[in-house]
Every structure is written in structure tokens, then in C-alpha cells.
Amino acid sequence: DHRCPSGLRYFQTYAGKSVGRDPASACAGALERAKVGIHEAAHLAGMVMNGSLITEAGICGASEKTCQGYVNSSSTSHPALKAFEVLLGVACEIELRGVVDHADDDMHSARSFIGETRDLPDDVPQVLEIASEFFRAARRPINFTASWLLVCSSLNGRVCGRDLTAITDAARPHIMEIADRLQIKPRLRAIQQRRDEIERP
Numbered sequence: 001d002h003r004c005p006s007g008l009r010y011f012q013t014y015a016g017k018s019v020g021r022d023p024a025s026a027c028a029g030a031l032e033r034a035k036v037g038i039h040e041a042a043h044l045a046g047m048v049m050n051g052s053l054i055t056e057a058g059i060c061g062a063s064e065k066t067c068q069g070y071v072n073s074s075s076t077s078h079p080a081l082k083a084f085e086v087l088l089g090v091a092c093e094i095e096l097r098g099v100v101d102h103a104d105d106d107m108h109s110a111r112s113f114i115g116e117t118r119d120l121p122d123d124v125p126q127v128l129e130i131a132s133e134f135f136r137a138a139r140r141p142i143n144f145t146a147s148w149l150l151v152c153s154s155l156n157g158r159v160c161g162r163d164l165t166a167i168t169d170a171a172r173p174h175i176m177e178i179a180d181r182l183q184i185k186p187r188l189r190a191i192q193q194r195r196d197e198i199e200r201p
Helices: 005-013 023-050 079-097 101-114 124-137 139-152 161-181 184-199
Strands: 053-060 068-074 158-160
Touching: 023 053, 023 068, 023 079, 023 124, 023 139, 023 161, 053 139, 053 161, 079 101, 079 124, 079 184, 101 124, 124 139, 124 161, 124 184, 139 161, 158 161, 161 184
Parallel strands: none
Antiparallel strands: 053 068, 053 158
């Protein structure tokens, strides 16, 4: 909010930038960082739900054009669960921007996990619908996670170690409660089971 210069200055300064003389540009940069933070927090929520080991997150850059984010994890989840993780980024972009331009890589990854092949149907639309439902229901813990990713990121944008563990531990009970209430895992497992039965000789 450009009417809150102290808050705006904080978000810009910890990213290694000062507000400068162009508050409109600085405000746009801060808003973009917030949107990227929510996008990455959505991925992180999916990883928390899947029990993935989250090793690092980052929100780098401070302008509309340079800001990017990532979340690194290791997981042995089945393809439908992995697709859910990446499609949460697409769901976020649809909700925040109304387009998926900032989630092309996520859509490509999801198609590689559960897209249409010679023998298998395209389950991306169904999993995206589940991801969108979860994203809307989980906005509060996702926003909480995004805020703390922004606050705890170092000057190079990274969040890892104890800070990342504390953030995920605080969000986990809320994420799991929503996932259980919406029956997210059973619905995704049913999709995967159907795919496995088609593939099975």
C-alpha cells in the first residue's frame, strides 16, 4: 500500500533496494513480491500436505520484471500428488491475476506428470479444479506462509534451515485440517489409481 511508506520501505530495503523517488514503481515491485510470495507459499502448502521434505524457498528480485520464486523439495509422491503441488501455482495465478502467464512452467510440469498420452487421459483439468478449491479454502495459511517467507528471506532471497522449518511447522496443522476436510488426498489417490489400472498390463 503506497499510503504506508514505512511498510513499503521495509519490504524494499530488506530486498536490497530503497524506495527511491518513484513510489509508484516501488509499490508495484512490492506488490509483485507479495504475489510471488503467495504463489510459492501455495506450492509449499501442497508439499506440506504431501509430507515432502522442503529444503529451501526463495523470492528473488524486487521489481515487477525481475521478481521470481522457487521452492525446493524432495518427494516420492505419486504423479497425481506431484501434479497437485505444481498446479497450486496455476490456481494461484488464476485467482490473483486471472491468467496463467506466470505459471507456464507449472502447467508444463503438470502435463508431464498426468497429461494425456497414447494410453492415458488428460487429468490436468480435474487436478487443477481440486487445486483451485484447496487454494481458495487455504488462503489464510497460504497468506501466513507467504508473509513469513517474505519477512525471513535473506538479502539473496533465500529461506532455509530453522526459519523454513518454523514456517512450515506453524502452517502444517491448518493446511492438514483443510486438506482433510476437503478430502484432497483421497480424491487425488483415486485419480492415480485409475491411471495405474489403465497402465497395468
